[in-house]
Amino acid sequence: MTVSGFDTRPDLFQQRPLERLRYTVTEANLLRHLDPSPQRVLDVAGGNGVEAVRLARLGHEVTVLDPAGAMLHRAxxxxxxxxVADRLHVVQxxxxxxxxxxxxxxxxxVLCHNLLHFVDDPGEVLSAVIAPLRPGGLLSVLGPNSDFEPVHAAVRELDPDRALDTLSGARPAPVGALVALLAGLGVEEVVRYGVRCVSDLLxxxxxxxxxxxDLERLEVAMADRMPxxxxxxxFHLVARR
Structure with missing residues (x-):
């Protein structure tokens, strides 16, 4: 796909450091499981296509699915x-x-990143996005980790009262609930990673x-380390259908 008339060259690697870390660590986690031969990828709610383009640069064929035309234009x-325009496709x-x-x-x-905490029924969305995923294919789910908030409030903001509030207030669905939803949909062999284990606490x-x-190397190394x-x-879940 081509669009003409652009004068600037957007740079995938000029995001703010925390943004870049999120993309880099997520990609490193995923590449532990992804076949390096060209794969067919669906990036659900892929927005501006940063993750899609990173994968296309590795030789994969990527389709970005998003309701926002302006974001797809940016992708x-x-x-x-x-x-990599020959390896990237968009569907509004x-x-x-x-x-x-x-x-x-x-x-x-199939990538389903930073979407489920915005929807009313995560199970319905997961069922829809895995429908075109072949048996044995990979599903990557990324979202905000509710267990990060009290740590951030206490350590970074020095606000133990707010930390207590986050423990008792409304929180996104716990990771365990998503794993159970995936199991019910026939998506198992779930591996959990963390993305930005320490950077947000500096x-x-x-x-x-x-x-x-150095921080990037540390974050990649910590991504699969307990606790x-x-x-x-x-949180970052990589699962196989």
Whole structure:
């Protein structure tokens, strides 16, 4: 897909450090399981296509599904600027439309990142997005970890009262509930990772490249370590259908 008339070259790797860490660690977790040969990927609610373009740069064929046309326009722009427009496709629709838009077995990998905490029925959405996933294919689910909030309030904000409030207030569905939903849908072999185990707790984040490179290596190493992954900023589930 092509769109003409763009004068700037968006850079995937010029996000703010915390954003870049989220993308980098999530990708590192996923690559532990993903076949390196070209895979067919569906990025549900993929927005501006940053994750899609990163995967396309590795040789995978990626379809971004999102209801926001402006975001899809940005995804195409980014793909063109990184010479992967031939491997990135966009479809303007919602997650629940996936079973009607795609055939069973159309994809080897489905990404469902930062979506489930916005919907009323996570099970309905998960059922829809795995419909075009082939048996043996991978599902990647990323979302905010509710167990991070009290730690952040106490350690970073120095506010134990707020930490207590977060323990008793409304919280997103616990990770265990999502794992149970996945099992009911026939998606098992779930591996849990943490994304940004410590970075959000630092009093400040230096922009020194050497420091950021060391922090990135630390975060990747911690992603599968207990107990650090349990209180990471984001949970990351990688499962096989």
């Amino acid at each position: 195409i722009e980014t793909a063109e600027s990184h010479d 629709a919602g997650a629940l439309d996936a079973p009607e838009l795609f055939r069973p077995h159309d994809f080897d990998l 009093p400040s984040l230096s922009d020194d490249p050497g420091f950021l490179a 650090q992954l349990l209180t990471a900023r984001f």
